Amino acid sequence: MRPRRGLNNLLISWKASGGFKQTVVEILERGRRNGMVVVGFSIIATMIALALLAPILPMADPTPAQGDVDEPLLPPSTRHWFGTDNLGQDVFSRVIWGTRVSLAVASMAICFSLIIGVVLGLTAGYFGGAVDYIIAGTIDLFWTFPAFLLALAFAAALGASLLNVILAISISYWAGFGRLMRGQALSVRERQFIEASRALGAKHSRIMFTHVMPNCLAPLIVWASIGVADAITIESSLSFLGAGTPITTPSWGKMLSLGMPFITEAPWVTTFPGIVLLITILGFNLLGDGLRDVLDPRMKGMRR
Amino acid sequence: MADLISYVIRKLLLAIPVIFLATFIVFLMLYLTPGDPALALVPPRHTPQDVEDVREEYGFNDPIYVQYASFLWRLLHGDLGSSVSAATTGLPVSTMIMQRLPKTLELMAIGLTISYSMGIPLGIYSALRQNSLGDRSIMVFTLITYAMPSFWLGILLMLLFAVYLQWLPISGTIGGLSSIILPAMTLGLGNAALTTRMMRSSMLEVARQDYVTQLRSRGLPEREVIYKHALKNAMLPVITVIGLDIGWFVGGAVVVETVFSWPGIGMLIVDSITKDDFPMVQGCIMVLAVFVILGNLAADILYAFVDPRVRLG
Numbered sequence: 359m360r361p362r363r364g365l366n367n368l369l370i371s372w373k374a375s376g377g378f379k380q381t382v383v384e385i386l387e388r389g390r391r392n393g394m395v396v397v398g399f400s401i402i403a404t405m406i407a408l409a410l411l412a413p414i415l416p417m418a419d420p421t422p423a424q425g426d427v428d429e430p431l432l433p434p435s436t437r438h439w440f441g442t443d444n445l446g447q448d449v450f451s452r453v454i455w456g457t458r459v460s461l462a463v464a465s466m467a468i469c470f471s472l473i474i475g476v477v478l479g480l481t482a483g484y485f486g487g488a489v490d491y492i493i494a495g496t497i498d499l500f501w502t503f504p505a506f507l508l509a510l511a512f513a514a515a516l517g518a519s520l521l522n523v524i525l526a527i528s529i530s531y532w533a534g535f536g537r538l539m540r541g542q543a544l545s546v547r548e549r550q551f552i553e554a555s556r557a558l559g560a561k562h563s564r565i566m567f568t569h570v571m572p573n574c575l576a577p578l579i580v581w582a583s584i585g586v587a588d589a590i591t592i593e594s595s596l597s598f599l600g601a602g603t604p605i606t607t608p609s610w611g612k613m614l615s616l617g618m619p620f621i622t623e624a625p626w627v628t629t630f631p632g633i634v635l636l637i638t639i640l641g642f643n644l645l646g647d648g649l650r651d652v653l654d655p656r657m658k659g660m661r662r
Numbered sequence: 663m664a665d666l667i668s669y670v671i672r673k674l675l676l677a678i679p680v681i682f683l684a685t686f687i688v689f690l691m692l693y694l695t696p697g698d699p700a701l702a703l704v705p706p707r708h709t710p711q712d713v714e715d716v717r718e719e720y721g722f723n724d725p726i727y728v729q730y731a732s733f734l735w736r737l738l739h740g741d742l743g744s745s746v747s748a749a750t751t752g753l754p755v756s757t758m759i760m761q762r763l764p765k766t767l768e769l770m771a772i773g774l775t776i777s778y779s780m781g782i783p784l785g786i787y788s789a790l791r792q793n794s795l796g797d798r799s800i801m802v803f804t805l806i807t808y809a810m811p812s813f814w815l816g817i818l819l820m821l822l823f824a825v826y827l828q829w830l831p832i833s834g835t836i837g838g839l840s841s842i843i844l845p846a847m848t849l850g851l852g853n854a855a856l857t858t859r860m861m862r863s864s865m866l867e868v869a870r871q872d873y874v875t876q877l878r879s880r881g882l883p884e885r886e887v888i889y890k891h892a893l894k895n896a897m898l899p900v901i902t903v904i905g906l907d908i909g910w911f912v913g914g915a916v917v918v919e920t921v922f923s924w925p926g927i928g929m930l931i932v933d934s935i936t937k938d939d940f941p942m943v944q945g946c947i948m949v950l951a952v953f954v955i956l957g958n959l960a961a962d963i964l965y966a967f968v969d970p971r972v973r974l975g
Contacts, residue, residue: 495679498680499679499680499683500683502680502909502954502955502958503680503683503684503687503909503951503954503955504909504910504912504913504950504951504954505909505913506909506910506912506913506914506916507909507912507913507916507947507950507951507954508687510913510916510931510947511687511688511691511943511947512691512694514691514931514935514943515690515691515692515694515695516694516695516696517695517696587809591811594811594813595811595812595813595913595917598811598813598917598920599916599917599920599932599935600932600935600936601932601935611811611813614813614814614817615813618817618921621817621820621821621825622821622825625821628814628817632811632814632817632818635811635814636806636809636810636811636814639809639810639811640805640806640809643805643808643809644805
C-alpha cells in the first residue's frame with residue numbers, strides 16, 4: 359500500500375502546515391464521519407463522473423439530426439431507458455448530457471460569484487472606513503434585491519446563451535459571499551497575528567490573501583456547496599421559463615418545459631429529468647449542510 | 663417609542679438607494695440587449711420612421727445620464743412605456759400590470775399562509791420530539807421539498823390532483839376558488855420546508871437556554887414553558903426571514919404562474935420574454951422589485967415591533 363502511505367504522509371504534513379491545507383485535511387477527516395457529507399459527496403461524484411463520461415458512454419445522440427430520430431413519445435424500454443420525447447429524441451441521453459450543462463453553468467456561476475464576493479467582501483472588511491461604507495452598501499443593495507428576479511432580468515436582456523446564464527446567476531448571487539467574507543474579515547483583522555504580520559511589514563494584499571482569507575475558508579466552502587445547489591435551481595428555472603440555455607442545448611429545465619404538454623400521455627419525458635435534477639440539488643444541499651455541521655456547529659440553522 | 667420611530671425612518675431612508683438600484687438595473691436592461699435599443703422598443707412591424715420616432719422620444723441620441731434622468735422622470739409619472747407585442751401594441755404597460763397584479767398578490771398571500779401554517783407547527787413538533795421517528799420523517803420531507811424545483815413540484819401535484827384524482831382543475835382560473843389551491847400549494851410547500859427547519863433549529867436552541875431550565879425547575883408545566891415562554895423567543899428568527907421569504911415568493915410566483923397558466927405578473931413576464939415585448943418585461947421587473955423592497959421594509963418594521971433589541975442596532 360505504498361501510494362496510500364504516501365498520501366497519508368502528505369496529509370499529515372498538510373495538517374501541520376496551517377492555513378488553507380490544514381482546512382482541507384480537516385474537512386476530509388471530519389467529513390468522512392458525517393453521513394450527510396458522505397451521501398452528498400457520493401451523489402456529486404457520480405453526477406460529475408456522468409457529466410465527464412457523457413461523450414464516451416454508449417448512448418444515443420442527444421441532439422440527433424432530423425433523419426436519425428426514433429418515434430416520438432416511446433415509453434421506457436431496453437432501447438430507450440427513459441423513453442423518447444415529443445421529437446423522438448432519447449430522454450436518457452439528454453438527461454445525461456443535461457448534467458454537463460447544469461454542473462458547468464452552476465459551478466462557473468458560483469466561481470464567478472465567489473471571486474467577486476471574496477475580493478469585494480475582503481477589501482471592505484479588511485480596510486474598513488469609507489471603502490467599507492461604499493462596498494458594504496453595494497453588497498447590501500444586491501443582497502436585498504431578489505436574486506431570481508435579477509437573474510431573470512439579466513438573462514432576458516442578454517438573450518439565451520450559456521455564458522449569459524452564467525453571468526446572470528453570478529450578478530444575482532455574489533452578494534451572499536460578499537456579506538459572509540466581509541463579516542469574517544472584520545473579525546479576523548482584529549486578531550493579534552494580523553497585527554504581528556503588519557508589524558513585520560507585510561503588504562496589505564499579502565495579509566488579506568494569505569492570512570485573512572484562509573481563516574474564512576470553512577464557511578466559504580459550506581456556502582459554495584449550497585450555492586451550487588441554488589445556482590442549479592436558478593439555471594433550470596430560467597431554462598424552464600425559456601430565458602436560459604439556448605433551445606438546442608439539452609438542459610433539465612428545458613426538457614421539463616418541453617415535456618409539460620405531454621404529461622398525461624408521456625409522463626416519463628418530465629419525470630426522469632425531474633428526478634435527476636432533484637437528486638443533484640439534494641446532493642449539494644446535503645454536502646453543504648453536513649460540512650456546516652462538522653466544520654462549525656455555531657452556523658447551524660443559519661441557512662440563507 | 664422614539665427609538666422605534668427613528669428605526670423606521672432609518673429603514674425608510676435605506677430603502678431609497680435600493681429602489682434606485684432597481685430603477686438603474688431596469689434602465690440598464692435595455693442597453694444590455696444585443697443591437698440597437700430602439701429596435702427593442704418598436705413593434706415587430708415597423709417602419710424606419712417608427713424607429714426614428716422611438717429614438718427621438720426616448721432620447722437615445724442624448725448622453726446616458728440624460729436618458730436615465732428622463733427614464734426616472736417618466737417612472738415618477740407612472741409611465742412604464744407601452745407594449746410592443748403584436749396583440750397588445752400600444753397599450754400602456756402600467757395598465758396591463760395593474761390588471762394582473764391582484765392575481766399575483768392573491769397567489770402569494772395564500773402561498774405564504776400555507777407555508778407558515780405548515781412550517782411553524784411542524785418545526786415546533788420536530789424540535790419537541792427531537793430524533794424521534796416523526797422528527798426524522800419531517801426532516802427528510804423538508805430536505806426533499808426544499809431541493810425540489812417549484813416547477814417540477816407543480817407538475818407532480820398537477821399530475822396527482824388534476825390528472826389522476828381529478829379533484830382540482832389542471833390550470834388557469836376557470837375553476838374559481840379551487841383553481842388557486844394547486845399553484846398556492848406549490849408555492850407554499852418549498853418555503854414551508856425552510857420555515858420548518860428554521861423553526862426547529864431555533865426552538866432547539868431556545869429550549870437549551872438557562873431561563874427555560876429555570877422555568878422548568880420552578881415546576882411550571884411543560885406546555886406552559888414551551889408555548890408561553892420559549893416560543894416567543896424561538897419565533898424571532900422565523901420573523902426575521904419573512905422579508906427574505908417575500909423575495910423568494912416573487913421568484914417562485916413567476917415559475918408557478920407559468921406552470922399553472924395563472925394570469926398574474928409572473929406569467930406576463932414570461933409571455934413578454936417569449937414575445938420580445940421588452941417594455942413589458944422592464945415594467946414587470948420594476949413593479950415586482952419595488953414590491954419586494956417594500957415587503958422587506960414592512961418585515962423589518964414588524965421585526966422591530968416584536969423584538970425591541972433591533973431598534974438600537
